[in-house]
Amino acid sequence: xxxxxxxxxxxxxxxxxxxxxxxxxxxxxxxxxxxxxxxxxxxxxxxxxxxxxxxxxxxxxxxxxxxxxxxxxxxxxxxxxxxxxxxxxxxxxxxxxxxxxxxxxxxxxxxxxxxxxxxxxxxxxxxxxxxxxxxxxxxxxxxxxxxxxxxxxxxxxxxxxxxxxxxxxxxxxxxxxxxxxxxxxxxxxxxxxxxxxxxxxxxxxxxxxxxxxxxxxxxxxxxxxxxxxxxxxxxxxxxxxxxxxxxxxxxxxxxxxxxxxxxxxxxxxxxxxxxxxxxxxxxxxxxxxxxxxxxxxxxxxxxxxxxxxxxxxxxxxxxxxxxxxxx
Amino acid sequence: xxxxxxxxxxxxxxxxxxxxxxxxxxxxxxxxxxxxxxxxxxxxxxxxxxxxxxxxxxxxxxxxxxxxxxxxxxxxxxxxxxxxxxxxxxxxxxxxxxxxxxxxxxxxxxxxxxxxxxxxxxxxxxxxxxxxxxxxxxxxxxxxxxxxxxxxxxxxxxxxxxxxxxxxxxxxxxxxxxxxxxxxxxxxxxxxxxxxxxxxxxxxxxxxxxxxxxxxxxxxxxxxxxxxxxxxxxxxxxxxxxxxxxxxxxxxxxxxxxxxxxxxxxxxxxxxxxxxxxxxxxxxxxxxxxxxxxxxxxxxxxxxxxxxxxxxxxxxxxx
Numbered sequence: 001x002x003x004x005x006x007x008x009x010x011x012x013x014x015x016x017x018x019x020x021x022x023x024x025x026x027x028x029x030x031x032x033x034x035x036x037x038x039x040x041x042x043x044x045x046x047x048x049x050x051x052x053x054x055x056x057x058x059x060x061x062x063x064x065x066x067x068x069x070x071x072x073x074x075x076x077x078x079x080x081x082x083x084x085x086x087x088x089x090x091x092x093x094x095x096x097x098x099x100x101x102x103x104x105x106x107x108x109x110x111x112x113x114x115x116x117x118x119x120x121x122x123x124x125x126x127x128x129x130x131x132x133x134x135x136x137x138x139x140x141x142x143x144x145x146x147x148x149x150x151x152x153x154x155x156x157x158x159x160x161x162x163x164x165x166x167x168x169x170x171x172x173x174x175x176x177x178x179x180x181x182x183x184x185x186x187x188x189x190x191x192x193x194x195x196x197x198x199x200x201x202x203x204x205x206x207x208x209x210x211x212x213x214x215x216x217x218x219x220x221x222x223x224x225x226x227x228x229x230x231x232x233x234x235x236x237x238x239x240x241x242x243x244x245x246x247x248x249x250x251x252x253x254x255x256x257x258x259x260x261x262x263x264x265x266x267x268x269x270x271x272x273x274x275x276x277x278x279x280x281x282x283x284x285x286x287x288x289x290x291x292x293x294x295x296x297x298x299x300x301x302x303x304x305x306x307x308x309x310x311x312x313x314x315x316x317x318x319x320x321x322x323x324x325x326x327x
Numbered sequence: 328x329x330x331x332x333x334x335x336x337x338x339x340x341x342x343x344x345x346x347x348x349x350x351x352x353x354x355x356x357x358x359x360x361x362x363x364x365x366x367x368x369x370x371x372x373x374x375x376x377x378x379x380x381x382x383x384x385x386x387x388x389x390x391x392x393x394x395x396x397x398x399x400x401x402x403x404x405x406x407x408x409x410x411x412x413x414x415x416x417x418x419x420x421x422x423x424x425x426x427x428x429x430x431x432x433x434x435x436x437x438x439x440x441x442x443x444x445x446x447x448x449x450x451x452x453x454x455x456x457x458x459x460x461x462x463x464x465x466x467x468x469x470x471x472x473x474x475x476x477x478x479x480x481x482x483x484x485x486x487x488x489x490x491x492x493x494x495x496x497x498x499x500x501x502x503x504x505x506x507x508x509x510x511x512x513x514x515x516x517x518x519x520x521x522x523x524x525x526x527x528x529x530x531x532x533x534x535x536x537x538x539x540x541x542x543x544x545x546x547x548x549x550x551x552x553x554x555x556x557x558x559x560x561x562x563x564x565x566x567x568x569x570x571x572x573x574x575x576x577x578x579x580x581x582x583x584x585x586x587x588x589x590x591x592x593x594x595x596x597x598x599x600x601x602x603x604x605x606x607x608x609x610x611x612x613x614x615x616x617x618x619x620x621x622x623x624x625x626x627x628x629x630x631x632x633x634x635x636x637x638x639x640x641x642x643x644x645x646x
Contacts, residue, residue, distance in 0.1 A: 216583030260544035271515035
């Protein structure tokens with residue numbers, strides 16, 4: 001069976017009036033059916049741009065896929081017409097956006113908004129069948145069917161996110177892109193929503209790309225992790241490889257060190273110094289070089305290669321053969 | 328030192344709404360000593376920000392007392408408050424909306440001084456020195472002084488917010504979710520800065536956040552709030568080792584961790600959501616969501632000292 005999603009050497013640029021923003025650079029990643037991949041990185045790393053590229057929803061004229069390929073279930077998506085994409089979006093690939101407060105239409109009842117997906121993608125169903133499906137999915141995400149005639153403002157943040165999840169899953173898509181689905185929510189509500197996503201994922205065997213900056217959420221939910229920095233995947237592996245293996249990309253190491261550890265009593269945190277590179281510049285060497293504690297001469301001159309340690313991919317000069325192949 | 332720098336006694340803040348009284352802060356007693364940090368945690372809408380603002384008199388308290396160095400500041404006149412506000416400052420959550428976009432960084436940092444001294448403009452050499460000293464203290468490069476907020480990223484803006492508070496040389500700062508809007512790597516930089524400033528200047532913080540990991544790191548004592556009520560109050564280490572209230576336990580259990588061995592732990596997620604704080608029933612407000620609730624819980628809510636310095640309103644379900 002073909003991979004569900006295969007992205008190869010993707011380059012995405014934003015063209016502004018006076019500069020070019022290199023948002024995604026030579027990025028490759030793949031996803032099997034039913035797999036849960038975490039996409040981790042700081043603000044501006046290109047995580048959301050990647051998701052929008054898959055759905056071909058980049059801002060018109062400004063955002064452009066420069067080169068590369070995105071294959072979905074064996075079919076190339078780049079260059080497909082709008083008609084083809086419309087059949088895909090919401091039906092076979094769904095997206096949950098970060099802010100549940102703004103991704104619902106305030107003038108429509110939540111029941112109607114969920115129903116709209118069915119109207120678009122399953123016109124052959126009768127009205128009764130559609131209504132029954134809406135009731136069923138609302139029940140599944142924990143919203144009593146009696147509330148389907150209410151408007152979004154009558155729901156709390158967590159409940160709104162449940163409505164958004166219901167909309168995303170009613171067509172039983174093969175792939176769900178979840179862009180920071182719980183960032184705007186409280187921890188207890190976050191735990192409820194993640195539990196819900198875990199249950200629904202098992203029920204529909206949906207593959208999930210979870211975009212987040214919260215390593216804890218990734219460790220608890222995902223099978224695999226891609227760490228993104230400045231539009232590149234700098235490290236990729238299973239959750240065990242990322243969180244437990246000794247070999248790590250210095251950036252991943254930095255991210256893990258930033259999190260205050262509840263089980264230890266530390267005096268000071270170890271922040272990553274400096275800030276993300278300006279995305280309008282292509283660095284000559286490694287994109288992380290000027291923040292990296294292990295920076296060497298070569299790091300400033302030459303972009304690092306990807307090293308494959310049993311499927312654990314690390315893009316760093318520390319793992320070059322002449323450096324002994326390890327950190 | 329036995330006298331706390333800041334103390335509240337039975338502090339209440341209610342808001343009038345068209346549906347009735349909203350009990351945002353109910354009967355809060357707390358103490359913060361010099362050079363110490365009190366962490367205030369709870370979910371959105373639990374009254375933690377309102378409490379911070381009421382302590383600074385940005386909201387007028389409904390009843391109770393706020394003592395600063397032993398004096399009840401709720402009785403102070405406007406002029407007296409002006410004087411006391413030099414000692415009590417606040418930094419805000421959103422570094423994007425809390426800075427006037429039309430003011431330069433220098434103007435932003437000097438504004439609190441000109442406001443409190445009543446002088447229109449301060450442009451002396453002395454002032455320049457002071458501004459550059461404060462900027463350096465907060466990790467802001469000197470050439471930033473002529474820039475505008477939109478030219479800075481979130482972390483740098485938060486440093487400007489901190490510089491605005493620090494220029495008055497305060498003794499007490501209310502930090503309302505100062506790192507929630509920042510990336511983890513930047514968050515760690517700001518937390519370290521806050522702790523450095525505390526060490527050097529003996530500052531006291533009231534640190535309001537929903538992030539328990541952050542609060543553990545920075546606090547000496549922690550207060551857990553639920554719908555305006557304090558449910559547990561203890562020294563930081565004690566609270567994390569030995570938390571007893573059902574809500575605190577659920578809250579701590581909900582934090583996702585990167586420790587893979589805890590991946591399959593039994594999750595005590597609480598169901599349901601925060602109900603309305605308008606005209607609340609007497610008794611424990613967590614009761615409707617609490618798995619251990621009994622009839623008695625609906626009658627009264629009272630903090631009890633369960634071990635020295637550790638207060639909790641409930642110990643049900645602890646084995």
